[in-house]
Structure formats: structure tokens, C-alpha cells
Amino acid sequence: MNIIVCLKQVPGTTEVKIDPTSNTLVRQGIKSVVNPLDSYALEEGVRLKEHYGGKVIAITMGPPQATEILRDAISTGADDTILLSDIAFAGSDTLATSTTLAKAIEKINKYDLVICGRQTLDGDTGQVGPELAEMLGLPFIAYVSKIETIADGKIKVQRMVEDGYETIEAALPAVITVVKEINVPRLPSLRGLTRAKSAQIPTWTAQEIGTEKGTVGQAGSATWVVKVFYPQRVQTAEMLKGDPEAQVETLIEKLKEAKII
Amino acid sequence: MEYFLTEQQKTLKSLARRIAEEKILPVRADLDEKEEFPWETIKNLAESDLFRIFIPEQYDGMGTSSLDLCLVVEELSRVCSGVAVSYAATALGAYAILLYGSEEQKQKYLPAIAAGKRLAAFGLTEPTAGSDVSNIKTTAEKTPEGYVLNGTKQFITNGGEAEIYTIIALTDKSKGARGASAFIVEKDTPGFTFGKKEKKMGIRTSSTRELVFRNCVIPAENLLSKEGIGFIMAMRVLDHSRPGISAQALGIAQGALEAAVDYARQREQFGQPLISLPVVQYKLAEMATQVEAARALVYSVARTIDSGVKNFTEESAMAKVFASDVAMRVTTDAVQVCGGAGYMRDYPLEKMMRDAKITQIYEGSNEVLHTAIAMELRKRKGRRE
Numbered sequence: 187m188n189i190i191v192c193l194k195q196v197p198g199t200t201e202v203k204i205d206p207t208s209n210t211l212v213r214q215g216i217k218s219v220v221n222p223l224d225s226y227a228l229e230e231g232v233r234l235k236e237h238y239g240g241k242v243i244a245i246t247m248g249p250p251q252a253t254e255i256l257r258d259a260i261s262t263g264a265d266d267t268i269l270l271s272d273i274a275f276a277g278s279d280t281l282a283t284s285t286t287l288a289k290a291i292e293k294i295n296k297y298d299l300v301i302c303g304r305q306t307l308d309g310d311t312g313q314v315g316p317e318l319a320e321m322l323g324l325p326f327i328a329y330v331s332k333i334e335t336i337a338d339g340k341i342k343v344q345r346m347v348e349d350g351y352e353t354i355e356a357a358l359p360a361v362i363t364v365v366k367e368i369n370v371p372r373l374p375s376l377r378g379l380t381r382a383k384s385a386q387i388p389t390w391t392a393q394e395i396g397t398e399k400g401t402v403g404q405a406g407s408a409t410w411v412v413k414v415f416y417p418q419r420v421q422t423a424e425m426l427k428g429d430p431e432a433q434v435e436t437l438i439e440k441l442k443e444a445k446i447i
Numbered sequence: 448m449e450y451f452l453t454e455q456q457k458t459l460k461s462l463a464r465r466i467a468e469e470k471i472l473p474v475r476a477d478l479d480e481k482e483e484f485p486w487e488t489i490k491n492l493a494e495s496d497l498f499r500i501f502i503p504e505q506y507d508g509m510g511t512s513s514l515d516l517c518l519v520v521e522e523l524s525r526v527c528s529g530v531a532v533s534y535a536a537t538a539l540g541a542y543a544i545l546l547y548g549s550e551e552q553k554q555k556y557l558p559a560i561a562a563g564k565r566l567a568a569f570g571l572t573e574p575t576a577g578s579d580v581s582n583i584k585t586t587a588e589k590t591p592e593g594y595v596l597n598g599t600k601q602f603i604t605n606g607g608e609a610e611i612y613t614i615i616a617l618t619d620k621s622k623g624a625r626g627a628s629a630f631i632v633e634k635d636t637p638g639f640t641f642g643k644k645e646k647k648m649g650i651r652t653s654s655t656r657e658l659v660f661r662n663c664v665i666p667a668e669n670l671l672s673k674e675g676i677g678f679i680m681a682m683r684v685l686d687h688s689r690p691g692i693s694a695q696a697l698g699i700a701q702g703a704l705e706a707a708v709d710y711a712r713q714r715e716q717f718g719q720p721l722i723s724l725p726v727v728q729y730k731l732a733e734m735a736t737q738v739e740a741a742r743a744l745v746y747s748v749a750r751t752i753d754s755g756v757k758n759f760t761e762e763s764a765m766a767k768v769f770a771s772d773v774a775m776r777v778t779t780d781a782v783q784v785c786g787g788a789g790y791m792r793d794y795p796l797e798k799m800m801r802d803a804k805i806t807q808i809y810e811g812s813n814e815v816l817h818t819a820i821a822m823e824l825r826k827r828k829g830r831r832e
Contacts, residue, residue: 372491372494373462373465373466373469373470373491373494374462374465375494375495375496376459376497376499376500376509377496377509378496379458379462380455380458383458
């Protein structure tokens with residue numbers, strides 16, 4: 187069973203800065219870490235491999251420094267890694283990112299399951315998983331909290347919904363996104379760290395995965411950031427006075443005034 | 448201080464620190480309070496290959512460097528020495544097989560220990576044989592079915608949790624210590640049960656139990672090496688494992704020093720942080736100096752063992768007595784620096800002080816080890832090359 191896990195590097199800090207001209211995150215000089223939710227995707231991939239055999243291929247799109255998170259992935263159980271890196275990929279939104287990942291996954295060709303984290307810490311859209319499934323023409327299950335079985339070319343999972351969970355079955359290959367309830371990611375192993383240090387990480391360019399011009403990077407993006415701003419903090423809290431009974435009466439009056447009740 | 452660690456040793460040290468801080472620290476107080484064996488942490492250590500670092504490569508390990516083991520035990524002990532000793536006791540149990548086992552015995556037991564699937568333990572101490580280890584009473588009688596074990600072992604670390612036990616028993620009662628032999632006994636062997644679980648002052652997450660043998664029949668091939676050398680074997684195995692306990696003491700002292708400095712920087716009295724008061728500065732400086740001296744000695748002894756020298760009883764004993772005395776002194780002073788807070792269970796220091804005490808007692812009491820050092824001193828007339 188071959189499992190592809192998509193990883194993204196995100197700023198390893200809460201003090202992010204925005205580039206005033208492009209309105210995107212300043213990533214230079216900021217230590218990057220793997221998107222926390224993606225580490226659950228990787229852990230699940232490694233567990234599936236340990237249970238069913240096969241291998242885990244971790245892929246990421248990013249600048250050359252993104253090899254660091256791929257080395258981290260090797261230290262926690264990934265077998266192969268691929269970096270998708272090309273100046274043509276710069277400025278990608280989720281659509282262009284999914285296009286690039288889909289092309290790379292098509293090139294990998296032999297796989298049974300693609301696992302992504304539910305969403306990223308920086309973009310927070312949760313769009314890449316479903317877009318990827320659409321482009322690859324594969325079944326898609328979001329918010330997976332438990333993989334029950336994989337047998338006879340099918341995967342059976344539990345996925346989180348607002349008031350509980352659903353059990354869903356899909357044909358393989360499929361794309362799933364996972365939530366943090368699915369597992370507890372392991373720490374690196376000593377053998378993994380040793381392997382990661384010397385691992386050769388192949389880089390695939392736009393040409394190598396055969397993306398069409400205008401479909402990736404900023405040119406292939408359907409959205410662009412117009413403005414980034416911090417929300418204004420407005421203090422509108424009002425403390426009610428009097429004993430509890432009087433407070434309740436005032437509260438009811440005010441709610442009626444506001445036509446809430 | 449520059450200790451000239453290799454890249455691999457630095458990687459190992461930082462991995463152990465990560466496990467300690469991310470996996471052990473959040474559960475440390477709870478494990479101590481409930482006196483529960485740290486199975487979840489043992490699993491983390493196994494997943495990260497840390498049980499492989501004292502097993503040779505041909506048995507699925509990653510080498511047998513004493514310094515590597517010390518680095519790991521120090522880092523774990525800096526956060527929780529109860530977890531660290533559960534780990535180190537497996538190394539102790541494995542050392543007997545490693546040093547004296549036949550090829551078949553090594554093949555059979557070491558890979559499972561390396562993978563962290565089976566823990567090991569070492570059974571020497573008895574109700575009548577503490578520092579006077581020659582006074583053991585457990586017997587192993589040879590019969591056509593194998594050896595029949597009878598007797599009780601006391602205060603055995605990892606007792607009940609480990610699956611592979613190295614047991615010292617008398618095969619010839621008339622010869623005393625020279626009639627002792629060593630055996631591998633597996634958990635669940637009929638006639639082998641566990642007595643009471645001790646309630647301890649410190650290292651409370653670790654398991655300390657009695658091992659009870661009542662007509663316990665083990666196969667003859669479970670004899671380690673040959674009959675009669677059990678006592679020498681035990682002494683040599685302990686020489687090997689003692690730096691691990693020194694590293695445990697060192698880690699406790701380091702953890703206590705850090706906690707005390709942290710507190711002294713934040714706590715204000717007389718209008719200034721504690722660390723600005725000369726009396727506190729003096730104490731902290733002395734603690735730091737002692738910890739560093741202990742580290743230098745422990746690492747040097749580990750390196751001496753790794754160099755392949757034959758006899759290191761004296762060095763191994765020196766590291767243990769020095770580091771354990773430092774641990775006791777530093778944790779006591781650390782509690783003093785933190786005052787009332789140091790005494791409370793909300794802070795880690797009272798636990799560290801309780802944990803430190805055992806390092807002066809087990810793996811050879813400091814008194815018995817001083818005698819061992821003196822005996823070597825007498826032999827070499829106090830001289831050094």
C-alpha cells in the first residue's frame with residue numbers, strides 16, 4: 187500500500203509579518219515548521235504502512251529550504267520524499283497549489299491513498315484536500331478521525347461532523363483529510379534521524395511534472411489578496427448592575443429592544 | 448563546557464531531551480503521585496530507538512557506548528529519574544546477557560530488548576543480602592528437567608513489568624559466593640511470581656518488587672556462561688551499569704539546578720530577585736560547579752569504559768559516589784533556595800530531592816563503593832601513571 191502525504195511548511199512563530207506590496211506572508215528569515223495538522227496526516231500514513239506494508243511518500247511544494255520538513259518527515263517514518271520547487275510555483279493560491287500537487291501525484295502514479303491535514307495554520311482554508319481529489323478524479327473524505335479498515339480496495343473511516351461522527355466507505359485510491367483526534371504523532375527515531383541527515387531529496391520542477399503555463403504559481407491562481415489588516419478591537423461590553431433578579435430583568439428588556447427575543 | 452560529543456551523540460542527546468520535555472514532563476507529577484509504571488513513555492522511548500543504544504548492531508541495536516547510555520539517562524533524569532531508572536534497569540538486565548550470554552541466548556533475547564518490546568531486570572539483592580551480596584540464599588538445583596529455583600529476591604527494579612530477568616542463585620551452597628551462578632528467567636515461567644510492590648520515598652513511577660521462586664523449573668540452557676561465576680559476573684555487570692546510575696544522579700542535579708535558578712530569577716524578596724542576593728548567588732554557584740564536576744567525571748568514566756580497558760571497578764565506583772552525593776546536596780540546596788515553594792508538590796524540587804536519595808543507596812551503596820575504591824587504591828599504592 188503506497189501512501190502519499192502532502193505537507194506544508196508554515197511559519198514556526200506567532201509573530202507573522204505581512205509584505206505590504208504583495209499582501210502575503212513574509213517567510214524569509216522565519217523558521218519554518220511542518221503545518222501541525224499535517225504531522226497527524228504523516229503519522230497516520232506511517233501507521234498504515236506499519237500495519238499494511240508499503241511505503242509513505244511525503245511531498246511538499248516550496249522553496250529549497252522546505253527540504254527541512256521533508257527531512258523531519260523521514261525522521262518520523264516517511265520512506266521517500268519529493269520537493270516540488272520552481273520559481274514558476276511562487277505566489278500560488280490554493281487552486282494553483284492543488285494543480286501542482288495533483289500533477290506531481292499523477293507522476294508518482296502508483297499510490298493507494300493521499301492524506302492531507304484538515305487545513306493549514308497559516309492559510310486556514312482547508313481547500314487543498316478537496317481540490318486535489320477533484321483534480322485527480324478521486325473520492326474524497328474530509329475530517330477523518332479514525333481509519334477503521336482498509337480491505338478489498340476500499341477504505342472505511344469515521345469522520346467528524348458537528349454533532350458526532352459518520353462512518354463512510356470509499357473506493358481506493360482516495361484522498362482524505364485528517365483531524366488531530368486521529369492519533370498522537372510520534373517523535374523522531376534515532377535511526378530515522380540518521381537516515382534523514384544523509385537522505386537525497388529529489389526536486390521536481392514545473393517542467394518535470396508537466397504543468398501547463400498559466401496554471402501554477404501566481405499566474406494560475408484564481409484568487410489574490412487585496413488587503414490584509416488586523417481586525418479592530420471594539421469594546422461594547424456592558425456590565426449590568428443590581429441583584430441577580432434585577433440583572434435578569436434588565437437583560438430581558440435589552441434583548442427585546444435588540445429584537446433578539 | 449566542551450565535552451567533544453560526536454554529531455551522533457549530540458543528535459541522541461537532543462532526541463532524549465525532546466522526549467523528556469514533550470512526553471515525560473506533562474505526566475511527571477501524575478506518575479509520581481499515582482505510582483504508576485510509565486508504559487506510555489517506555490513506548491515513546493522504544494519508538495525513538497533508545498533501547499537500541501546499548502545493544503550491538505548484530506542484535507538489532509545501534510552500538511554499546513557507555514557514554515551514549517549516560518547521555519540518554521542524564522537527559523531523562525533531568526525531567527524524571529523514575530522513568531530514567533526503568534529504562535536504565537533494562538540496560539542492566541541486558542548487560543548480563545550481552546557480556547556473558549551465548550550466541551543463542553543473545554539471538555533469542557537481545558533483539559526484543561533492542562526494540563523495546565520486552566523490558567529486562569536484574570535480580571541479585573535478597574532480604575539477607577544487600578551490601579553483603581555473598582549472603583544470598585536463593586538456590587538453583589540441577590535436575591534432569593533443568594534448574595529448579597527456590598528463594599526470594601528483594602527490591603528488584605522493573606519487577607513485575609520486565610519480561611526477561613537475570614537471576615543470581617546458588618548452584619553449590621557449600622561454596623558460598625563461589626557457588627553462585629546466573630540464569631535467564633522469563634516472566635510467566637511456572638513457579639515464578641511477584642511479591643509485594645514496594646511503596647517508595649522517590650522514583651515512585653518505577654516498579655520495585657519481590658521476585659518469588661517456588662520450585663520454578665527453567666531449561667538448563669538458561670544458565671549464563673557456566674556454574675560458579677555468578678558472583679564475579681554480577682560484580683562486573685554492576686561495574687558496567689553503574690555509570691548509568693551516575694548519569695541518573697547527574698540528571699537529577701541538573702534538573703534541580705535549573706529549577707532553582709529559574710525560581711531565583713523570578714522570585715522577589717527585599718525588593719530584588721533572589722538571584723541578586725549574595726547568599727543565594729553563592730549557593731547557586733556552588734551547585735553549578737558541583738554539577739559540572741560530576742558531569743566531567745561521569746563522562747570521563749563512560750569514555751574510559753568505551754576505550755575497552757579491562758578493569759574499571761574503581762572509576763565506575765568513583766563516578767557513582769561522587770555524582771550521587773552531588774545529587775543529594777544539590778537537590779537539598781535547591782529546595783532551600785526555593786524555600787516554601789521548593790517544599791510544595793506544585794514544584795518539582797521536592798520530588799527531585801526524594802529521588803536523589805536512592806542514587807546514594809542502590810547499585811552498590813556509597814559506603815560499599817568507598818571500600819571498593821580503597822581496595823583498588825591499596826593495590827596501586829595510591830599512584831597514577
